[in-house]
Amino acid sequence: MSEATTRPTAQPVDDLLPSLDPLLRAWLPRRRWFAGKGRPVTGFTLESVTELLPDAGLLHLLVRVHQPPADEEGPGDRYQLLIGTAEAAAPHLAPAVIGHVTHGPLAGRTAYEALQDPRHSAVLLERLRIPGALGALRFHRGPHGEVPRDLPPRPLMAEQSNSSVVYGDTLIAKVFRRVVPGTNPDLELPLALARENCDRVPTPVAWFETRESDHTAPTTLGLLQPFLKGAADGWDLALKHLTNQQDFTAQARDLGRATAEVHTALARALPTVTYTRAHIEQLAASMTHRLEATAQQVPALLPHVPGLRSAFDALARLGADGRTWQAQRIHGDLHLGQCLREPSGAWKLIDFEGEPSRPLAERRLPHPVHRDIAGMLRSFDYASPQSDWSRSCRAAYCDGYAQVTGTDPRTSPVLLRAYETDKAIYESLYEARHRPDWLKVPLAALQHLAE
Incomplete structure (x- = not known):
């Protein structure tokens, strides 16, 4: 051209x-x-x-x-x-x-x-x-x-x-x-x-x-x-269902399928790598560092640091024991607000820039898909913390993902917990800086994850 x-x-x-x-x-x-x-x-x-x-x-x-x-x-x-x-x-x-x-x-x-x-x-x-x-x-x-x-x-x-x-x-x-x-x-x-x-x-x-x-x-x-005219924001849609006491598991399952289709296409389009011991130990170390740095800025996090660190220590031990995962390009900041449901019922994923506060080079690194999945699981908890509604949506989302890929992300609980913990730590810093009234939401999740 x-x-x-x-x-x-x-x-x-x-x-x-x-x-x-x-x-x-x-x-x-x-x-x-x-x-x-x-x-x-x-x-x-x-x-x-x-x-x-x-x-x-x-x-x-x-x-x-x-x-x-x-x-x-x-x-x-x-x-x-x-x-x-x-x-x-x-x-x-x-x-x-x-x-x-x-x-x-x-x-x-x-x-x-x-x-x-x-x-x-x-x-x-x-x-x-x-x-x-x-x-x-x-x-x-x-x-x-x-x-x-x-x-x-x-x-x-x-x-x-x-x-x-x-x-x-x-x-x-x-x-x-x-x-x-x-x-x-x-x-x-x-x-x-x-x-x-x-x-x-x-x-x-x-x-x-x-x-x-x-x-x-x-x-x-x-x-x-x-522009997706008439599409509903996933976060608003979930809250509407929650407010009206309506089931959201069908939508969550469809969203899991959509996420899996995007991940599968990205793995075809761009290079993938294998996370071996060195990668996993480096990942666990960076998560631990982020935890300790955030706790200095969000003092309410301090009592939970030992328990949260255990999630990253467990991940490092798996790497030392020879556990590996495939890593690829992912969304990087996946949550309900990054998803639009069209009038036809089809889900679309948007905003692939990743977490804007992180360096661009870091946002372009390959990760196991569990990082995106953990972000979505945290989003269901944001809508309704530690509730039956959230648990049902989380399960349905993982079911939908497994239907496309043949692999259930819950079969890697240590990796999923580590990414979910890391995401909640990121959320706590964001809320402390921008929306202090919301800080209690990630703190409640971190208390649960620490236990």
Whole structure:
């Protein structure tokens, strides 16, 4: 596919970042996707600025954020910002306002989150529709699906580690906020699954990226996928059934089958490895380290540390005794909220980027499939901790998985317990940082796992 190169209009940038600096210091820490909460921002470095459309007041920025003490170990986190500017923001854009710029090239204008503005979201779709280069950005089209013109944009308000815009109930764009060098698994894995004709995952139709140089790997910035109109979020669906005291085992069993189909296709599409003694001992050691580090940040975890460590010690002993497992690329952060049930009843898996707080290289490592399965089992417990409903769903999910693969994940209880414990430890840190009122949910599970 040929790609045209487009030069952006020159943009005076010498004073751009200093003029935005005080606004970003106040605005960034309040974003859900900002990873440096609780640490002061000491400065910014502007890595690139691109006008997505000349004279439209729409800027794409890659900004390095400097914060202690992390800067002692690296250059700081890099964020992707799309900023719109206007003399005055329209009333419907009031929640998106970053602030009023008092000096520099944008003096006298109001800066705001551009993806909340339908005019600017439409520009992003047009850029994704036509492959090519624009400043530091590269736009690509895949062989799957079309990108129609003039689809009305609708931003999604529920932001996590990314920002999303739906176009005409046909396509959805996902823009990653904290970006790191390399291909994001949320692009890599769905493209690999498409090559295997696996229809359990929406296939990207377009994406965009940047490169440090011609000799470095591209950094994925965002992608465009089919929007599953009318699909129900798995978490919301489970809670609805639970609230209405309805059985959910049939849906859980179907979800187990869907997970198994995705795992089987990934094993065909990408290389697999065998976890031998060295791998297993390293895995157990990393889990133990994560436990001890988390307990220092979540003191309520401290009484359970000895019991939880036993789960990882048991795994290490199995490795020492010669037990092995096949490892492959997996989802990496599988839970009910990453699953959509279409009106037809078919389950689709989404959001393959893995746990965003972990390094990209770690998220791309092969693991036994039990890691994904443990994540889903934890999700059933999140909906209804330690209940008959949860136990029935967990069993049905594993039954469905075994029907496809011929292997029941419960036949590896030590590995499953270790991954489930590790996941609950991750959850406890997340809840302590972002939703303290929810901390009791993973803590209850950790108490049970420790026993």
